[in-house]
Amino acid sequence: MTTATRTARPPSTLLTLWRSTVGKKAVMAVSGLVMLLYLVAHMLGNLKVFFGPDEINGYAHWLRTLGEPFLRYEWFLWIARAGLLAAVAAHGVSAYQLSRRDLAARPSKYVHQRRRASYATRTMRWGGVILALFIVWHILDLTTLTVNPAAEHGHPYQNIVASFGRWYSCVIYIVAMLALGLHIRHGFWSAAQTLGANNARRDRALKLIANGLALMLTVGFLSVPVAVMTGVVK
Amino acid sequence: MNLTLRIWRQAGPDAPGSMTTYQVSGISPDMSFLEMLDTLNEELITRGDQPVAFDHDCREGICGACGMVINGRAHGPERTTTCQLHMRHFKDGDTIDVEPWRAAAFPVVKDLVVDRSAFDRIIGSGGYITAPTGSAPDAHATPVPKDTADTAFEHAECIGCGACVAACPNGSAMLFTSAKVVHLNVLPQGAPERSSRVRNMVAAMDAEGFGGCTNTGECATACPKGIPLPSIAAMNREYLRASLG
Ligand code: HEM
Numbered sequence A: 001m002t003t004a005t006r007t008a009r010p011p012s013t014l015l016t017l018w019r020s021t022v023g024k025k026a027v028m029a030v031s032g033l034v035m036l037l038y039l040v041a042h043m044l045g046n047l048k049v050f051f052g053p054d055e056i057n058g059y060a061h062w063l064r065t066l067g068e069p070f071l072r073y074e075w076f077l078w079i080a081r082a083g084l085l086a087a088v089a090a091h092g093v094s095a096y097q098l099s100r101r102d103l104a105a106r107p108s109k110y111v112h113q114r115r116r117a118s119y120a121t122r123t124m125r126w127g128g129v130i131l132a133l134f135i136v137w138h139i140l141d142l143t144t145l146t147v148n149p150a151a152e153h154g155h156p157y158q159n160i161v162a163s164f165g166r167w168y169s170c171v172i173y174i175v176a177m178l179a180l181g182l183h184i185r186h187g188f189w190s191a192a193q194t195l196g197a198n199n200a201r202r203d204r205a206l207k208l209i210a211n212g213l214a215l216m217l218t219v220g221f222l223s224v225p226v227a228v229m230t231g232v233v234k
Numbered sequence B: 001m002n003l004t005l006r007i008w009r010q011a012g013p014d015a016p017g018s019m020t021t022y023q024v025s026g027i028s029p030d031m032s033f034l035e036m037l038d039t040l041n042e043e044l045i046t047r048g049d050q051p052v053a054f055d056h057d058c059r060e061g062i063c064g065a066c067g068m069v070i071n072g073r074a075h076g077p078e079r080t081t082t083c084q085l086h087m088r089h090f091k092d093g094d095t096i097d098v099e100p101w102r103a104a105a106f107p108v109v110k111d112l113v114v115d116r117s118a119f120d121r122i123i124g125s126g127g128y129i130t131a132p133t134g135s136a137p138d139a140h141a142t143p144v145p146k147d148t149a150d151t152a153f154e155h156a157e158c159i160g161c162g163a164c165v166a167a168c169p170n171g172s173a174m175l176f177t178s179a180k181v182v183h184l185n186v187l188p189q190g191a192p193e194r195s196s197r198v199r200n201m202v203a204a205m206d207a208e209g210f211g212g213c214t215n216t217g218e219c220a221t222a223c224p225k226g227i228p229l230p231s232i233a234a235m236n237r238e239y240l241r242a243s244l245g
């Protein structure tokens, strides 16, 4: 009797979540926060460039030996890369699918247009595309060294100096880091809203933290090309 | 006051529409925006033209019927409904653009009238409590703490006008849906169906073709009843709790 009244098996919770706008947005928020966490660590690591070649080159070597002897050489690095790739993919796919849906939900524009929302909010989509392109450039430039002919594996300090010796590399980097600051300024608070962590009392504090994080990351990342351009790091 | 109006005219759901210009004169600053449109319509009828179709009912800011976008803002320059918007907020000689709500889920029926029945279907999917009805229970039968009652009341104020959807660049109904979810989910009477309510209402909202939330906040700025933006966070919390918890 129970089986007779039971309807077809509902789709799994995770599938329902992924298919809903609220759930897909949660995937975007969690993957964004994973990348944000990584970026804070990455930025702090970059600052070692100010303490000389041995410091940052040694740090880069340590990253490869991390977890030994439990992990083998470079395993930690590859695990982190796999995690980041998953985050970028999840973030990009959910951003693309939700954007498509959002544009379809408002097919006709108003004749009377006016400026809407803040700059950071309005530039999330284009800013995201800039960041995606930057990630590709950045890997070719300082990981695989494909577009950085003067570079050598295992010598990040020298590679950084070589990369920012070219004006266009600095321009790409600066534009991308400004885009990153804007993306995080809206993104961090937005993620708190998406994951249900925001409420009337926390709203202001979360916006302040978002601005603080955005400023800290942008300034921290930009200090490196600026230091090479001004000759502080050479 | 003399005014130039540019109003969206569209004969039917599938007919093409366009902005048409009209002049109105002798408008008193004490008139409401709807009374100003009434004046225009009387003139149009006298001339033998089709009057401008617009929705209205209570004309006292509580039914939510009178939605239209005035100069690019849902319900115009003041944070109120169109029926409660007075002409003193405009200047003699102004040109005013009047358009219908724009959203895929709110198709235009005629001129400024849109079909908002998608909202009714969202409410029908869980915006109520399943309780035996009968005579009204004693007010103190189920105690509700004051701040809970205040939260519920703040959200019960939503009149389903659709300004949030009209203002949202994604045509999203998150603010509307969150108002009802929060209203009922915080109350002891709504608690037993807390999880199924939020899951069903979000599913209904998605099925109607409303967009997702990008947290731009245009909805809360436009809402004539002041439903706050963090209510959307509260609904997200309820949804994730119901789906994962
Ligand atoms: C692969 C390149 C990227 C693309 C295409 C992209 C795109 C987007 C888009 C379209 C949104 C939604 C914007 C909105 O709701 O208005 C978003 C949100 C967000 N992004 Fe990105 N983004 C990228 C990279 C990043 C990076 C590197 C971070 C790391 C900090 C990040 C963190 C966030 C966060 C935290 C959110 C907020 C999620 C939410 O609203 O709940 N994104 N991204």
Ligand code: SF4
Residues within 6 Å of the ligand: B064, B157, B158, B159, B160, B161, B162, B163, B164, B165, B175, B176, B179, B219, B222, B223, B224, B225, B226, B227
């Ligand atoms: S949330 Fe506000 S704007 Fe949206 S339908 Fe309710 S009263 Fe109208």
Ligand code: FES
Residues within 6 Å of the ligand: B055, B056, B057, B058, B059, B060, B061, B062, B063, B064, B065, B066, B081, B082, B083, B084
């Ligand atoms: S006519 Fe009822 S709210 Fe305006």
